[in-house]
């Protein structure tokens with residue numbers, strides 16, 4: 001009965017227009033959940049195409065298909081996206097419109113200033129934060145990148161790609177390849193599980209002994225744990241075939257744990273996968289690359305440093321992302337952004353800019369803007 005008091009919302013899902021972005025903010029399954037609750041859902045034609053979802057699938061789920069991005073923005077109260085809005089979208093965003101997407105404001109002063117001017121409500125996936133400081137809308141992408149790092153490592157280890165010509169798991173009578181993972185968080189754990197499953201000889205390092213104890217408990221026997229320090233890294237890189245950089249120190253650039261001089265001690269054809277590239281990388285020689293040209297070689301060591309790894313597997317990434325965002329979208333639609341944010345502390349932390357006011361301290365500090373406490377906009 002209580003459901004009768006819930007609001008309904010007009011929700012729009014535009015097609016992503018950023019270069020090489022094939023993800024979409026909602027799957028047909030998510031669309032069905034929102035429509036079932038009485039919301040009106042508008043999806044731009046072709047929005048799901050890059051992730052393998054046809055317009056008809058959204059129609060069957062109860063959504064209406066709109067032909068242009070302009071129609072989606074002018075119709076919807078809440079826009080659900082994946083990437084931050086880019087130039088052609090700026091003018092389409094209306095005052096008071098709720099935009100639920102990845103923004104990464106601190107890395108773009110221009111976007112921050114534009115969104116302040118547009119006076120919309122910017123709810124950023126990346127800053128939705130639980131009490132234990134975990135980031136529920138970033139975790140799925142770390143899971144994808146972590147698992148994918150081992151696919152890529154295995155591929156570039158092949159001779160044709162310049163690698164050592166080793167099979168990760170070896171075969172009976174031939175030793176498996178050695179995989180070193182530096183950082184035992186989400187990315188590192190998923191990488192270790194994949195490498196272990198393929199039969200590699202895996203070592204995972206972290207600076208947290210508590211984390212290493214946990215990993216030691218849950219990992220199979222072919223995963224060993226080791227304290228991360230310069231001495232141990234220097235020793236291990238000499239014998240490793242694939243090395244995954246997966247460290248994160250929140251809010252700062254990743255430390256250079258693998259230095260240039262260490263490359264000379266590695267075997268020719270060793271593969272470095274620096275997943276932490278989006279935080280500056282944990283390998284001194286890391287330079288960000290794209291899926292078009294993912295690798296480069298220094299001192300006969302292959303570097304794979306793609307900054308948006310999940311972009312290569314948009315279908316998996318879309319489903320993983322919407323699994324995580326949907327429950328928040330349902331709350332926002334049912335209660336309106338204000339009530340939903342008042343009642344859910346994690347969601348409230350996602351508010352970055354509200355009707356021209358910067359309510360996320362990190363964004364205000366990044367560009368010397370006035371910071372407003374979020375309570376000011378929730379009254």
Ligand SMILES: NC(=O)c1ccc[n+]([C@@H]2O[C@H](COP(=O)([O-])OP(=O)(O)OC[C@H]3O[C@@H](n4cnc5c(N)ncnc54)[C@H](O)[C@@H]3O)[C@@H](O)[C@H]2O)c1
Nearest residue numbers: 142145183184185186187206207228247248276307308309
């Ligand atoms: N390239 C991509 O496409 C992509 C995708 C997703 C995530 N990422 C990045 O991957 C990195 C890891 O993300 P995560 O979600 O696993 O973070 P996380 O916070 O879950 O884990 C980071 C781990 O690094 C450990 N650590 C910190 N300093 C260390 C050190 N000196 N040596 C060893 N370990 C250390 C921490 O203790 C923690 O366990 C981040 O930079 C993230 O932005 C990149």
